Amino acid sequence: MNPQLLELVNAAASGKRPHFFGDADVDRLLAIVWAMAGELAVTRERLDTLERLLAERAVVQRMDIDAYRPDPQAARERGEWQMEYVARLLRVLQQELDALRAASGEGGRGRTTSD
Numbered sequence: 001m002n003p004q005l006l007e008l009v010n011a012a013a014s015g016k017r018p019h020f021f022g023d024a025d026v027d028r029l030l031a032i033v034w035a036m037a038g039e040l041a042v043t044r045e046r047l048d049t050l051e052r053l054l055a056e057r058a059v060v061q062r063m064d065i066d067a068y069r070p071d072p073q074a075a076r077e078r079g080e081w082q083m084e085y086v087a088r089l090l091r092v093l094q095q096e097l098d099a100l101r102a103a104s105g106e107g108g109r110g111r112t113t114s115d
Contacts, residue, residue: 002084
């Protein structure tokens with residue numbers, strides 16, 4: 001995974017995170033769901049555009065897309081993308097963990113030996 005990208009994805013905004021519900025866990029879950037919904041909406045729109053353009057120009061039909069199986073390199077690239085995607089979705093949890101560690105003097109990111 002690209003370390004610079006991961007750092008950028010996990011960059012925290014200044015100020016406190018707003019809370020809308022009485023339970024902070026619900027706020028965290030809602031932040032994850034909205035991040036996922038945004039990612040999915042953009043992806044779906046782009047996919048629809050590509051499928052329509054390809055079919056309109058008789059380059060590839062939708063059934064060809066359904067039948068596609070990735071080669072090892074494509075599978076590797078997809079796996080890397082999926083890891084980065086999950087990091088973006090779980091960013092709210094990582095930021096809170098980082099803040100807790102900073103407050104307790106642990107510092108550092110990622111897993112500790114006690115995790």
